[in-house]
Amino acid sequence: MKIVNIGLIGCGNVGNSVLRALLSKKKILENKIGISIRLAKVAEKAKKRLKGARIPKSILTKNADAVLRDPNVDIVVELIGGVHPAKEIILKAISQKKHVVTANKALLAEHGKDIFKAASRFGVSVGFEASVGGAVPVINVIKNSLVSNRIDTIYGILNGTSNFILSRMSEENCSFDRALSEAKAKGLAERNPRLDISGEDSRHKIAILALLGFGMGVKPADIYAEGIDKIDQMDIYCARAWGYEIKPLAIAKRVSSRLDIRVHPTLISIRSLLANVKDENNAIYIQGDMAGDVLLHGKGAGGAPAASAVISDIVEISKNISSSSGRKGMSKFKFDKSLKGIYRINDVNTRFYLRFSAIDRPGVLSEISKALADNKISIAIVTQKERKKGQPVPIIMLTHEAREGNLNKALARIDRMSFIAKKTVKIRIER
16 A cells, blocks of 8 residues: 655644544545545644654654655645745745645735745645635635636635634624634633634735735735724624624635735625624635536634545545556646736725714704715615713714725715714625
8 A cells, every 4th residue: 555654843733633634534535536545744843733643752752844844744744824934834844855845824815926936836736625614625726626617606604613702702692702702712712802803814815815816916915904893782783673684704705807805804794604604614605607606615714624624635646646647746837817906995996884883963864865865875775873971972874885995085074973872883785
């Protein structure tokens, strides 16, 4: 039986799950694929992460270089996270003609082009299914299943923590803080959840999908990202009353010759499939010119779903290594030159949900409406909620499609008005 040797670097949440799965499922994998996947080296500095794992001491090391120097290692699995030293480790592994598997979304979002070019040059593969969507096989679908398609749209619920929080707020009528506490208690949110709730995590992931789906490298810093922490229970209630659900959406779509790419909470129709993706689940909607609408759905948060994706990459590369074609490398990456850049957020045209907090007095609605009209913003629906004693009145509006830059000018003017108690809440709407 062909043996493929694995060098594992990093045994945190995902790495530990990969380690235990490779040990416990060794025979199952051998029976399914006819290849023996063997742990040759494991690099981890923190001994406590290896507690209970039955690993021969001879393969343990604290030094990632020991994995890279081992001539028997065929596949380097990098699971330390972060950009540095992960980038240097991966590029060194590639230069030594070792295949690589990683779940490192931040690194691939920033330096994916360089890594893929290096892999093509040295004739090795880079597996990164776990970098987006956890157990959802979106990378394989875009690279292989939809290879003949021109992809026009990608909508993704790419962060399980954010989706869990908004699901709890919607279904249990609870506050943002309470939903976040529940996510932490379930191990779905870090002690410091900033990357999840700010949209930063999804920004990295949509950058990777844009590179694959549209052949366009976009720096994460150039992608507009907005978090979910300003969403209030009233927004959830009003959205549902008008037939919408609020979801943490990552968007990438062709609009003329540019890419509209952004991350933010979004009102979507309650009848849409994405609106019914609950809790920590991820989902990706892809529209191709041949396949039409494709929806992928599955677990997105936690070590086990990501480990499942890592092992699928290990198995795929192992099959290529053991095949008659030998060490099948990564094909040369092609960039789409038809896309001439990205839309800046002020140039985006969409509909909006607006929540004003106003002191109750005559003429308030007319002044708000005039400021909007002066900036070419047309109101579709307006409602005024009952106020609690001593508190501002919530005025809720839905607009027709408008340019965001125009709306921002109107809101800057409105928020300076003497009767406005606090900054207006703005949430975008997608069809």
